[in-house]
Every structure is written in C-alpha cells, then in structure tokens.
Amino acid sequence: MQYPPRVELANTPTPLMHLERTSEELGVEFLVKRDDLTGAELSGNKIRKLEFLIADAIEQGCDTVITGGGKQSNHCRATALAATRMGLGSVVCLRIDDKDNPPPTQGNILLDRLAGAEIVWIDHEDWSRQEEVYAAQADRLRAQGRKPYIIPEGGSNEVGTWGYIRCAEELANQLGELPIAQTTIVYACGSGGTGAGLVLGSKLFDFSKLQTQVAGFCVCDDAPYFQRRISGICDKFLERYPGIATATSEDIKIVDGYVGEGYAKSRPEELACLRAMASREAIIFDPVYTGKAFYGVTQELSKNPGRFGERVVFVHTGGIFGLFGSALEASFS
Numbered sequence: 089m090q091y092p093p094r095v096e097l098a099n100t101p102t103p104l105m106h107l108e109r110t111s112e113e114l115g116v117e118f119l120v121k122r123d124d125l126t127g128a129e130l131s132g133n134k135i136r137k138l139e140f141l142i143a144d145a146i147e148q149g150c151d152t153v154i155t156g157g158g159k160q161s162n163h164c165r166a167t168a169l170a171a172t173r174m175g176l177g178s179v180v181c182l183r184i185d186d187k188d189n190p191p192p193t194q195g196n197i198l199l200d201r202l203a204g205a206e207i208v209w210i211d212h213e214d215w216s217r218q219e220e221v222y223a224a225q226a227d228r229l230r231a232q233g234r235k236p237y238i239i240p241e242g243g244s245n246e247v248g249t250w251g252y253i254r255c256a257e258e259l260a261n262q263l264g265e266l267p268i269a270q271t272t273i274v275y276a277c278g279s280g281g282t283g284a285g286l287v288l289g290s291k292l293f294d295f296s297k298l299q300t301q302v303a304g305f306c307v308c309d310d311a312p313y314f315q316r317r318i319s320g321i322c323d324k325f326l327e328r329y330p331g332i333a334t335a336t337s338e339d340i341k342i343v344d345g346y347v348g349e350g351y352a353k354s355r356p357e358e359l360a361c362l363r364a365m366a367s368r369e370a371i372i373f374d375p376v377y378t379g380k381a382f383y384g385v386t387q388e389l390s391k392n393p394g395r396f397g398e399r400v401v402f403v404h405t406g407g408i409f410g411l412f413g414s415a416l417e418a419s420f421s
C-alpha cells in the first residue's frame with residue numbers, strides 16, 4: 089500500500105489481545121486491538137491520524153498547528169504533544185460552558201500545558217462556528233509571522249483517515265493469522281475519522297474474505313448523523329486520493345442507542361461496566377468513548393448473543409487521561 093508522507097509517532101503495530109475472562113462473560117470470542125498502547129503520553133487513536141496530519145503540515149512548511157475539542161479532549165492533548173515532538177507550536181481551542189471560568193488544570197489539560205500548547209477557551213457558541221474560530225486564530229498567527237496549519241475536530245478529515253486505513257491493514261494481517269470466524273470490529277465513534285479509516289480500510293484490505301465487518305458505537309449525535317459524516321469524509325478522501333478506495337452507505341454501520349445522558353456524561357451503569365472491565369482484565373477504558381462503546385457491546389450481546397458473529401474485536405482507542413477529574417474518580421471518594 090502506497091501511503092502519503094507520515095511522521096513516525098505511534099508504536100505500531102499495536103497488539104491484538106485475546107481476553108479469555110471477558111470472552112466467557114460475554115459468550116463470544118472477545119479481542120481488544122490495543123490502540124491505547126500506541127504510546128504513553130502520545131497514546132490512543134488520535135496519534136495514528138496525527139502521523140499523517142503533522143507530516144502534511146510539515147510538507148506545507150507550517151510551524152504551528154491549530155485544533156479544538158472538548159475541555160478534556162484527547163485529540164487536543166495528542167496534537168499538542170505531537171506538535172512539540174516534531175518541533176512545531178500548537179494552539180488548542182477548548183470548549184467550556186463559561187469562558188470566564190476555566191476548569192482546573194487536570195487530566196488532558198495538564199498535559200496540554202506541559203506540552204507548551206497555547207490554550208484558547210471557547211464556549212458552545214464559538215464551537216458551533218469552529219471553522220471561523222480556527223481561521224481567526226490562523227490570521228492572528230500569520231500576523232505574528234507564523235505559518236499555521238488547521239487540524240479539524242478529532243483530526244477527522246481525508247488526511248487523518250489514513251491513520252485508520254493503516255490500522256485496518258494491521259488488523260487484516262493479525263486476523264489473517266487466526267482461524268476464520270464471523271467477526272465484527274467495533275469502535276467508539278466521536279468525530280468519524282476512525283470509522284472512515286476502518287471502513288475504507290475494510291474495502292482496501294478485503295475484510296469480506298476474512299468474514300469481518302466494522303461497526304461503530306456513537307457516543308454523541310445519532311446513526312444518521314455519523315453515516316452522513318463518515319460518508320462525507322470518504323467522499324473528500326476519494327476527491328484528494330482518486331481511485332484508492334470508496335465506501336457505500338451499507339459499509340458504514342453505526343450502532344445507536346448508547347449515547348445515554350449525552351456526550352461526556354456518564355450513567356452509573358456505564359461506570360460500573362468500566363470498573364468491572366478494569367478489575368477483571370486490567371483494561372482501562374475511558375468514560376467518554378471506549379467505556380460507553382463497551383457498555384453498548386455488553387448490552388447488545390445480552391439482548392442477542394449472535395449480534396456480532398462469533399468474534400468481537402474491540403478497538404481500544406485510548407483516552408485514559410480523561411479518567412482524571414471525571415465522575416469516575418469522584419465515585420471512589
């Protein structure tokens with residue numbers, strides 16, 4: 089596979105780990121693709137996308153990246169650290185309820201600051217027109233003689249998508265070494281880039297030969313929203329890299345119904361499920377993405393044990409730093 093320019097930031101390939109106790113508990117062969125092990129500070133799914141995005145920024149001669157997300161954004165933390173690793177500056181626009189009341193320097197925010205990122209607090213109104221906010225930051229940087237590169241929310245665009253195409257190639261190789269079984273690769277869907285890469289990769293690396301399909305659990309919005317969003321990323325991908333891969337709406341499978349109280353809001357049953365997994369397997373999910381998606385997997389399987397075939401591969405997309413300062417931390421005190 090001919091990939092575009094990439095800087096090496098992630099420890100890959102990540103392990104595909106068989107979890108025996110969870111397989112027994114869920115009544116299905118259960119494996120975890122350990123993308124939480126792509127690094128320590130630079131861990132999780134975002135770093136795979138950033139390998140291609142930062143390479144693109146460097147190719148364009150840029151010296152500062154601009155991006156944004158929720159206040160505890162894993163993506164912003166990974167971007168800030170990746171930029172610093174590569175000798176670039178970073179501006180991260182973090183969404184909070186009240187710009188005059190910034191949150192404490194905890195979890196990902198602490199790491200943003202350690203990486204030397206410039207933090208710009210934005211509110212929900214700013215977020216609703218985030219492209220304008222990034223463009224204004226870019227103008228400000230240009231006026232200072234700097235060359236900015238804008239990375240969209242979650243690094244989810246046609247360039248970042250290569251990160252999960254590369255992960256799909258790893259999965260095809262790893263699954264190819266196992267006995268063939270009806271398999272579903274599941275992942276938490278937040279801004280669509282992981283999903284777009286896995287779906288495009290599933291076509292490129294012929295997952296159907298491995299009897300394998302891909303399904304995302306949305307952690308915000310709903311299935312029609314993500315179907316639109318992922319096919320939008322796939323369309324842009326095809327425009328920029330003609331002839332490589334394409335996906336139809338049937339390829340984009342989204343499982344709805346587990347957003348619960350809303351984005352980054354946890355229900356006690358989700359946290360209990362996260363704690364049970366941690367104490368059973370020493371696999372630490374985060375409350376916003378992986379914990380919610382895994383709770384969804386358990387519920388779907390309890391309703392229909394054959395729902396995902398004989399084997400589930402859960403892509404652990406990271407997010408451990410989001411635990412700190414969360415409702416989960418508070419639940420122990």
Ligand SMILES: Cc1ncc(COP(=O)(O)O)c(C=O)c1O
Binds near residue numbers: 133163283377
């Ligand atoms: C830990 C974690 N898992 C999953 C996701 C969702 O990935 P994507 O934004 O590519 O849909 C994110 C970020 O949004 C994340 O930080």
